[in-house]
Amino acid sequence: MTEPTLSDALDLLPEAWHDDVADDAAAQGCAVGYTSAAGGLRTKTIERMQRLFTEREADGDWQAMSPGHRLDECFPSYCGIGSFELLAELGVTPVYVLPAD
Structure with missing residues (x-):
């Protein structure tokens, strides 16, 4: 593998969760992109989720x-994981980018 x-x-x-992050960025006048977190992707978590799915x-x-309910099943300790918590668990950082002038 x-x-x-x-x-x-x-x-x-989930697409709707990406839309929530994009909407948050847009509300601040930004576009959104994603990058690996400073500590890198959490590959074991990603693999565990892929295997479960x-x-x-x-x-x-x-x-x-x-x-969202499927993701709650993957992370029961959250009692309802949200988009930013999921990104942190995956080792992904959203990057808000200001438009060029």
Whole structure:
């Protein structure tokens, strides 16, 4: 298995959650990008989540859950993980970029 990439980590971020981060950036007059956190990607967490999603793919109950509920199943200690907590768990940092003049 190859080492997970930033793209692999971002694939685990639900679209609606990305939209929330982009909306937050836009409210501050910025665009959003993503980079690996200073400590690097948390590859073991990414691999664990990828494995769990693959194992549960055929599970009807899993498929019936919202993306957020699936992530709550991955991180029960949060009692409801949010987008910025998920990014931290994955070792991803959102970068707010001011537009060029």
